[in-house]
Amino acid sequence: MFLNVTMEEGIARAELARGKVNAINEAVVDEMEACFRGLAADPAVKAVILTGRGKFFTFGFDIPEFLDYAREDFIRYLTKFTGLYTALFVFPKPLVAALNGHTIAGGCMLSLSCDWRVMVSGKSRIALNEIDFGASLFAGSVEMMRFQAGSANAEKAILSGRMYAPEEAFELGIVNEIVSEADLEMRARAKALEMASKDPAAFRSIKLLSRKDTAETMKRKERDSILEFIEIWYSENTWSRLQEKKIHS
Amino acid sequence: MFLNVTMEEGIARAELARGKVNAINEAVVDEMEACFRGLAADPAVKAVILTGRGKFFTFGFDIPEFLDYAREDFIRYLTKFTGLYTALFVFPKPLVAALNGHTIAGGCMLSLSCDWRVMVSGKSRIALNEIDFGASLFAGSVEMMRFQAGSANAEKAILSGRMYAPEEAFELGIVNEIVSEADLEMRARAKALEMASKDPAAFRSIKLLSRKDTAETMKRKERDSILEFIEIWYSENTWSRLQEKKIHS
């Protein structure tokens, strides 16, 4: 079990907890998918906070593990992972990301699917830095980045792979609040309670008016982009770069 | 007659005048529709200023009146109202909103359809606050908010229902200028004259290049969103909240 879920005053808190960097693997994705399906269906849950543990919200994919995956298995995993962030993007209840630490690659994608991102000030970074290890992105992750930051800012972020400090991420548009570590839980709860105070049917309806077209674009483009991602992932250049990472990590 | 129209130097000024808060009902929408159709066709009209009277641009819908509407009648009204703002969004001549006071809900929607919004400084507020009385929105109003403020800012506004002060609305992107009450007419006229100085065919063509795709999305999504709005409007929770409002107003 890599997801600790607690409940208080109708607010569910789902904490990723896997190793030192909360790296995402297939078991994490399966567990998150089942967990959020349950949270969506449970009438006692008014809103959800997604957070991490230690110095990481999450580092992103557990790359060493995926280097042992066969191509077909990795495609299956990527289909599940992109399906997860798409489901979170249109999650029918308020969903707040409490970014307790570094929020990298796949971790950044999960955070972009939320309705609000509160990030701790200080040394943590947030990035879609796939380009820096020679990987591409998934179409849905690009669409969510565009949704949050606008097309020009999104492109700047994904073509540079820049590791954004919290203030820079706020400026870019992908972080909504920056708080001290001591205030993170309190501020995330406050935002979740504020959103949970709205009429649930009206909230869900307005959220879908805001996001449904983007979610449909994500679904329409995802399969092709996964296949292109795979081609580049297993290309000679990128593969040798990833192997080096594995040895050094 | 709830719309006072005057002309000066080719600039038509259409002033909403209905009770203390310029509340919108079906008669107002019918009159506006006919009036703007005439202004579009009249070659003497180079540009139009839309404004209100007193402390309100408009408070939005005349809710107590609509609580007596049968479901079918309310659908008919909403179809007319959304048709009106869609027509204004692609009005073939320059259209400036002079926001003399509070610009709420349906009033905010009308203002978002204009080419430029000048707002008085001070205590007036602008909001799509439907969520705060448990109502949803119409797809077209969400699309116009996204057009003016970008998708992330639009979502922040419509999920919170926040009543924006003029400076906040400027920051959000839904107000273009803030002026003193004394300067409102002068500045709105100046902007209308500036836009009216362009070649009319070029202006119309470029405005459509900018807005036509959005207008088509609005039209495509409007009917379904009205039906969903209706479901939520007449739901037990929202209906009892609206009845309370009626009693207290």
Next chain:
Amino acid sequence: MFLNVTMEEGIARAELARGKVNAINEAVVDEMEACFRGLAADPAVKAVILTGRGKFFTFGFDIPEFLDYAREDFIRYLTKFTGLYTALFVFPKPLVAALNGHTIAGGCMLSLSCDWRVMVSGKSRIALNEIDFGASLFAGSVEMMRFQAGSANAEKAILSGRMYAPEEAFELGIVNEIVSEADLEMRARAKALEMASKDPAAFRSIKLLSRKDTAETMKRKERDSILEFIEIWYSENTWSRLQEKKIHS
């Protein structure tokens, strides 16, 4: 030959050089099209810098020359020109615009197709000012302006025709960096080298994830918009305004 191309450390530098204002005519477009096709195909080329000469990046179209074009010939030219900027918008390698001077109309369009715009500080201006001589725009140029500046800022720029100072253009979102004349080459090279340092396949893939939908919208809408542009260009009002320009230039 109106395009001087040099190479250094894998960075190609393409300098427009035609008369005092680098005015664009059909020969320039044909030469650019062939040149960039070659640069895309040449494995030695890692990135490209597009720049101008003297006080102009480019003034835009060579209007006096086009006033002698028959309608069919002008349509052919516009089809080529819009095809050029669409190809540049999805150019498969990093493309940096070094805006050495005024960047007007068609010149602004070419700059908007690049991945990054560095502009000299000072008196140079950047604008899509077609509306000010009574012309419309091409759909693709509007889409690129929206991509870079967002829909509301784009509309403000194209309905006003405003000549933006570098700082204003930065604020609007269509210029990414402002530098002194002395630093222009150095900064454009630094950005080109930075982008060229990424894995080429990943860069191309991510750039297309960012831009492909917009490019498809551009292609879908371009033909109709060219025909509408032509109608307005040869209309009595606009034509007489253009003839005056010719006499005075």
